[in-house]
Amino acid sequence: MNILVINASSSSLKYQLIDADGPVTLAKGLCERVGCDEPCVKHGADTLERIFDQRFDDHEEALGAVLAELTAGEKPAVASLDEIDAIGHRVLHGGDVFSKSVLIDDDVIAKIDGLSELAPLHNPPALACIDACKKLLPGLPQVAVFDTAFFQTLPPSTHMYPLPYELAKEHRIRKYGAHGTSHRYIAQRCAALLGQHVEDLKIVTCHLGNGCSMAAVDHGIAVDTSMGFTPLDGLMMGTRCGSIDPAIVTYLIKAGYSADEVEDIMNRQSGLLGISGISNDVRDITEAASKGDARASLAYDMYAHSIRKYLGQYIVEMAGVDAIVLTAGVGENAEIIRRRVFAGLQPLGIILDQEKNRTHNNGHERIISRDDSPVKIIVIPAGEEYMIAADTQEIVSAL
Secondary structure: OEEEEEEEEOOEEEEEEEEOOOOEEEEEEEEEOOOOOOOEEEEOOHHHOEEEOOOOOOHHHHHHHHHHHHOOOOOOOOOOHHHOOEEEEEEOOOOOOOOOOEEOOHHHHHHHHHOHHHOOOOHHHHHHHHHHHHHHOOOOOEEEEEOOHHHHHOOHHHHOOOOOHHHHHHOOOOOOOOOHHHHHHHHHHHHHHHOOOHHHOEEEEEEEOOOEEEEEEEOOEEEEEOOOOOOOOOOOOOOOOOOOOOHHHHHHHHOOOOHHHHHHHHHHOOHHHHHHOOOOOHHHHHHHHHOOOHHHHHHHHHHHHHHHHHHHHHHHHOOOOOEEEEEHHHHHHOHHHHHHHHOOOHHHOEOEOHHHHHOOOOOOOEEOEOOOOOEEEEEOOOOHHHHHHHHHHHHHHOO
């Protein structure tokens, strides 16, 4: 079954065409700066990638260009759009309404729209792409896969905040988490790599990119995660501060900053960028630190400390851990970060193999802990799109 996976944000549209029976990626790409100046399209992968400029006024125009690319050239991904069987959409926020992936109908669309205030940069573009698919690919079934759904299993003691109960309920304030599709995927792949059932394992999953989150997955069930009411909470990230004393917010507002300015500082000027003063990219931080830049080294130390803090918390919450899994750009590629995170954890049964850690991943799953390590440390390439395709195939096949 060929499934078109779409991941839309306010100014971009990522896509993959996946043969879910493989699973095999037939094509992938990215439309950047939708509705903005200096647009860019990347279609294909590795040496076959084509990059060109094409302006899109909205996501419908971008999707039209994507469909044209899928059938273009001497070796098109598909000979005809009739070879696409279904569409799977990544929808960031399902609130407390959606606990699993669903077939899209008018009721689902209305509920996603009603949750847009919780994800104003992501839910509306997802809805725009759903509407565009109805126009451009009429009759094809569409499925919504929610980033927050995996964390609907969090117990009230975990997902509630110690605010006045009625106020929290009225404004739907609770821990929703994010990156749930990624955490679910790497937990399942971890179990498969170890030759065990995910229901038999205690796993800490780490999605470490520009945005970062961790989760405690206890026998296949998510029991805690680092991101909260918004994706700003939790780990130190590329430009986001993560968890800080909430009084800092009111302190800055009283000092003369507006609420919007404080929000911008925490989301776009903090994290690795704010501490290093150099970049939000770990590769740039690594280069600067290797040349003796003190702030870059401090950013490294703070980043690793942030990860270690949540790792310890989740091991205690689950009363142990069988495996720790890392994914996304930093998790897959930053061997120095991994070394700093796992340094000195041998007494906890977490023993990194330094040689395996230094070996490049090259897009393959691998165990980087020592053979005698009771806790396995595993690197798994990000595969949210495969998870979306699998959910879509399962739901559409049952129609």
